[in-house]
C-alpha cells in the first residue's frame with residue numbers, strides 16, 4: 001500500500017518566544033512530533049516559517065522587522081539557523097532533513113514547477129524530510145506568498161498529499177476572531193470553504209508574530225481542497241499531536257473530507273500557476289460545444305484573440321460577453337492563429353499542414369485565482385469557481401470543465 005503523504009505547516013506563531021525570536025524548545029517539540037509521524041510510516045513534508053524570527057536578533061534588531069528590506073535581511077540570516085535547528089533536532093531521531101526555498105515565480109515556471117515536484121518526490125522516496133519555506137530574501141514584494149499558508153496548500157497539491165495540517169496558535173477557525181469576540185464559536189468541521197464563510201470570519205488580523213491570520217488560512221484551505229487535499233487548522237501539543245489530528249482527534253477545524261480527487265500535475269499548473277500569454281474570444285457555438293459537450297476548441301469557433309503567444313503557452317478563453325470560461329494550452333502560435341481563426345478544421349489543417357485542427361485540446365476549469373491572492377494588487381478582477389463545483393469536477397481527465405453558470409466574479 002502506498003504510504004500516506006502528509007504536509008505539515010508550522011506558523012511563526014508556534015515557533016516564537018515572547019520577544020518574537022525563534023524558540024528552540026518549541027521547534028524541538030515540533031520535530032519530535034514530525035519524527036513520531038514519520039516513524040509510523042507516513043511521508044512528511046514540512047512547511048515551516050521562522051526564518052525572520054530566527055534572524056533578526058543576530059542582526060542586532062531589537063524586534064521583528066516590519067520593512068521588506070529588514071525582513072529579507074533577517075530571513076537571510078535566520079533561514080540557515082532555522083534549518084540547522086531542525087536538522088539537528090531531526091537527526092536526533094535518525095531523520096535526514098532537506099531544505100527547499102521556493103518563490104511564487106518557481107510555481108509560475110512550468111519547468112521549475114516540474115523540478116520542484118521531482119526533487120520533493122525523490123527526497124520522499126529516500127525517506128528524507130523536506131523542509132520548505134518561502135525564499136523571502138529574493139521574493140519580489142508584489143509576488144510574495146507573504147505567509148506560508150498558501151505555499152503549504154500549493155505544495156500539498158503538487159505532491160498529491162493525502163492531508164494538510166496547518167498548525168497554529170489557536171485551536172481552529174472561529175466565527176470571528178475569538179481574541180476580539182470571546183463568544184465566537186468554533187467550527188469543528190467544514191465540508192467546504194464558501195464565500196459566506198469568508199464574509200463571516202473576515203479578519204486579516206493574525207497573532208503577534210504571524211502574518212496572515214485566518215483569512216489567509218481559509219484561502220489556503222480553499223485552494224488545498226480545490227487540489228483534492230483535505231485540511232486541518234488548529235493546534236496540539238506533544239509528540240503524538242500529529243497522529244491525533246490524523247485520527248480525527250485534533251483540537252481544531254477539519255475542512256473537507258478525504259473523498260476529494262487530486263488534480264493531476266499538468267492541470268494544476270495550468271489552473272493555478274501558469275502565466276497568461278493572451279486571450280481567445282470564442283463564439284456561442286464554440287462555447288456550447290465546450291461547456292455542454294466537452295469538445296476541444298476548434299479554429300472555426302475563434303472570433304478574435306489578444307496577445308502574442310507560442311505553441312504551448314497558456315491563454316484565457318473568453319465568451320462573447322468577455323467572461324473568462326476557461327484556460328488552456330494553445331496548439332498554435334498567435335501568428336498561425338491569425339491565419340486560421342474562423343476557418344473550418346479542414347481549411348485550417350491545409351493552411352498549417354497539420355493532421356489535428358484543435359486550437360486548444362484541453363481547456364481547464366476557470367481558474368480560482370482569488371485562491372492565490374497577489375499581495376497589494378487587491379483590485380485585481382478575478383474569476384473563480386465555487387469550491388464545491390470545482391471539487392466535483394477535478395478536471396483531471398475532462399477536456400472541458402468550466403460551466404458559465406458556475407462562474408462568479410469578485411474584485
Ligand SMILES: Nc1ncnc2c1ncn2[C@@H]1O[C@H](COP(=O)(O)OP(=O)(O)O)[C@@H](O)[C@H]1O
Nearest residue numbers: 011012013168174176177206207210212213214
Ligand atoms: N475567525 C478566526 N478564528 C480563529 N483565529 C482568528 C480568526 N480571525 C483571526 N484570527 C487570528 O489568527 C491567528 C493565527 O494566524 P497567524 O498569526 O497568521 O498564525 P500563524 O503564524 O500560525 O500562521 C490567531 O492567533 C487569531 O488571533
Ligand SMILES: N[C@@H](CCC(=O)OP(=O)(O)O)C(=O)O
Nearest residue numbers: 011012050051052147148211
Ligand atoms: N517566510 C517567513 C514567514 C512569514 C510568516 O510569518 O508566516 P506565517 O507564520 O505563516 O504567518 C519566515 O520564515 O519568517
